[in-house]
Amino acid sequence: MGAPLSAWPWENLSKFKYFLYAPLIVKGFNLVGEEEALNWCFHILAISALRGLVHQLWHSYSSMLFLTNKYRIIKKGVDFKQIDREWDWDNFIMLQAFMAVIACYSFPLIGDLPLFNSRGFIYMLVLHMGITEALYYCIHRLFHSEYLFSRYHSLHHASAVPQSFTAGTATFLEHLILGLIMGIPMLGAAWMGGASITLFYAYVLTFDFLRCMGHSNTEVMPSSLFEHVPVLRYLIYTPSYHSLHHSEMNTNFCLFMPLYDALGNTLNKKSWELYRRVRSGNGVRVPDFVFLAHVVDVHSSVHVPFVFRSISSQAFTTRLLILPTWPFAFIVMLIMWAWAKTFVVSFYMLRGKLHQTWSVPRFGFQYFLPFSRNGINKHIEEAILSADRLGVKVISLAALNKNEALNGGGTLFVQKHPNLRVRVVHGNTLTAAVILNEIPRDVKEVFLTGATSKLGRAIALYLCRRGIRVLMLTLSTERFQAIQKEAPTECQKFLVQVTKYQAAQNCKTWIVGKWITPREQRWAPSGTHFHQFVVPPILELRRDCTYGKLAAMRVPDDVEGLGSCEYTMGRGIVHACHAGGMVHLLEGWDHHEVGAIDVDRIDLVWNCAIKHGLRPIDS
Template identity: 40%
Template sequence: MASKPGILTEWPWQKLGNMKYVVLAPWVVQSVYSFVTKDERERDIMNLLIFPFLLLRLLHGQLWISLSRYYTTKAKHSIVDKGIEFEQVDRERNWDDLIIFNGLLYYFGFMYLPGASRMPIWRWDGLLLTILLHVGPVEFIYYWFHRALHHHFLYSRYHSHHHSSIVTEPITAVVHPFAEHLGYFLLFSIPPVTTILTKTSSVGVFVGYTTYMDFMNYMGHCNFELVPNWVFNHFPFLKYLMYTPSFHSLHHTQFRTNYSLFMPIYDYIYGTMDKSSDKLYEDSLKGRKETPDVVHLIHPITLQSFYHLPPAIASLASEPYSSKWYLSMFWPIPYEFMLFTWKFGSTFAVERNVFDKLKMQTWAIPRFSFHYSKSSQKDAINSVIERAILEAENEGVKVLSLGLLNQGEQFNGNGELYLQKHPNLKIRIVDGSSLAVAVVLHSIPKGTKQVLLSGNISKVVCAIAKNLCQRGIQVGVVCKDNFDKLKLGIPTELWINLLISTSYTQKVWLVGDGELSEKEQRKAPEGTHFIPCSQFPPKKVRKDCIYYNTPAMVIPKALQNVYSCENWLPRRVMSAWRVAGIVHALEGWDVHECGDTMLDIEKVWLASLSHGFRLPMLDHTFI
């Protein structure tokens, strides 16, 4: 919101939330009905194509946000070397309001404005008139209107909302109060309305002008420079007719310079051109090489989780992962993207974070969880993980942490496979087991005397059981095979605290790998604490029980550029496996943590706390 919101700040349909698209429904239905029922000579194809055109505009904006986030993750050509946070994501999640607003005006205009219906496909005179009107009145009036918006009265009530984003993203371009958009529409409608009134309008020019406005708007708000130097070297006059992302970025950092819409000529004429524009452009193009200190290696979970990756849909990525029915209709998109990246590249960067001087990146393997369960995919995926490790090694990365199924015990021996192949690696491979164990142990409610272990036995589960037995806590196991496996990893003198349990009376259940069925959960007493020990959470089926997150920690404020949620975890909460890699690098530990290796659990725990990480649930303390 603006610092002092004025009248008409909110959009008329703001209270509808995600249902706001229903305001277009009557117009869409009417356009289809009219096209179907009218005689062929009376049909207006333009009216029918408005809704598909709006969808294309949404797709256009989404492509820009994905491209921008991917390139800024690499940080090489970033203009402003700062991050964004959840506050900005929330403020800009209504970027599609402009498209809804334009859609309503399109339907109204093409229905009631004389000459707007049944346009020809193309007219050259309409194109020439549109260009002249944009270069002249539109750019000129916008320049002075924009300067007026920076007067303290209008700025505090309206334009400050847009300038809240110092580090811009493409969709920042269209995030303004409703009243401001009313002014923009009146201005930007000058060319199309004029061509309609002069009977020189055409479908091609209308669509082309709107697409041009979107393209330039989104491009100018990217936080990386993408206009190549040869453009201005070969055509020097273009520096007055086409701005660049770095040019407009200065407006968001300096505020009182570079007011122009898309053509800097008016800033040159009226002396508001920022003197550092050329230098910032050259520096941004030149770029800078940045080597991350820590890489966290993940993979999408399901086809729908693809849309929750940071470069995908910003609003979804900023919330814990949950299935959305409408995303099922677009399943070919993530699958085709996966196949494309699998063929032409191994991993792709999805996020970049900074913790003081420590630089971190998250890389994703282009495979989903169901691929990891297929034996035919095992060697291929391990090969991609191996290449990612070697790539990180060549770049000078200090620590690589394995997330989700990239560290499966049956898959690669908790990462031991890669050390066997490359015993002289300088990069440290971390599976995060020690911190995961510590988080689970410190999440168990105070006073607990018995726990029940369910699911498969893993490295983490064995370590938890051993620690509990050492502290005199009874560990119950339902399956005899799991009981026998645990005995192999626990000293004989501790077996007295290990037992086969069939009563299901324990109020604390430690849930390991493997699905915890609804039938099993129904056997738990009321108020049972379900505490996951695994990378994946159990399905919640009981309202009278307490379900914990998978092992995770709240991150300190110093960890910046966090604008997405890690899978199903809440905001600013990271999995213990990911935190472990960060702490490993911060402490400068020169050891691997993979295979059967387990670090000192208490040492890892205290190190994490010393760097500001903490448990999400502060009211639960270890016994």
């Protein structure tokens, strides 16, 4: 059992806790237009919504690595453990909303208020600087005593990388006290006759804004500000200043004003040195490995870490909750096309090497538009050249970025730039290995669609060497015969060309490399298992059949900073081509992996992946 008042009263309600807002919603919206004294429920709801928006916007900004990477303070990613720990970060908004309701109906000072009162802002500022800041400083230091820290405050400090949501992550008792401290300037201003509607909105939202800024892990305060007005160093803190409190916890206790740390002799001597170092922007680390992804469609574009962390930290699925974001996502898509820049989506550490995911500003449907081909290749080429200039060791092309018809599986870029230092990798050797290792050893016959593609060819040649009969669906006899000639003479008989799906009506192992319609799926016999390497995945319509996922692998347990899921993959799972690039880096191979798959390397790459801790999904 936890310490008294450490747990939240609605802790067991999960997402149903939001129903506790129902009385406020009913009373607030029913009374709009009534006298102001009875309309506080509406204002409290509005402030609560805006507080949530402030925290979300700060999270989005600090997670946009293409904007903030240069000024990041702690060079780590946020992992799933921290995300789960901070899942209910908004509990404090609900608590303080209820506290505000009690205050509004308990104090007669808060009645009919003007929209604006300039005196109130002066009263509020004096009360905040003189009482709230000092009181918070003393109580904060008290919570760092051994007894209170272990029972209450340790939750807040458990987050390795401060985020805006970390600011809201604390125990019930802490936020209860914080709410009382916040109320002093507002109630004091009301008592002195300076209260106004604008005052309450401004104070609460500014309070949250500064708290989120301090926990943003991104140094946003310009150095010129402190150079021209040095006294500001003691009147307003910076994100780097507050980050030292999380790393060296007996220093920098202030709320927003380092003045109280100076007076209490708890000001960390490294504060300004760290600030100058971060603002110089010289601490950016070049990634060792880059996975060049692309967005599949407009709806899934919100599944990036800088939008909704609660969504990106889980495998992507279509949700009603995010459907209203479609118009906004569409507008962003247009901006991306106009801006046309590759941007960083996320990063993590594996074996001490920095891995980043960059994204080409193109959506899946564009890859099938003939007039888009040159533009897409141009952006991929720019990303490769940018990686080469930075000193990236390996860049792996995701999904359609290595489409054979688009650029020959990356061959186009390697031939055009023969002196590239960065290794270009399509990763399909490991993709083929994952698919092949999913096929049971006792299978004697498989049906293969997309049979003459890069992956289809490699899978067919590998299976025929094992004496497995491969029904290769293709209308091109020329392409089929070219692949058949690559097989050893004694194995060529196992490769059979078929031109219709009816040919597979007795085959229960389908390997799908080309999208198939529901009607085409009907030719599969009951009990068929569909292995697949097609993007997007086929529709799972047959209840009497089973469907495999896209080829993927689990990353090692010691990966650091991984906090987002890769499209429809679960936590800690990446597409096989992504994992293939990782293996290329970890092995230190100096060749490009582009164009046709070397069938002789399939087992080698698979064994290297297992050696480095990558595991099949079902392990």
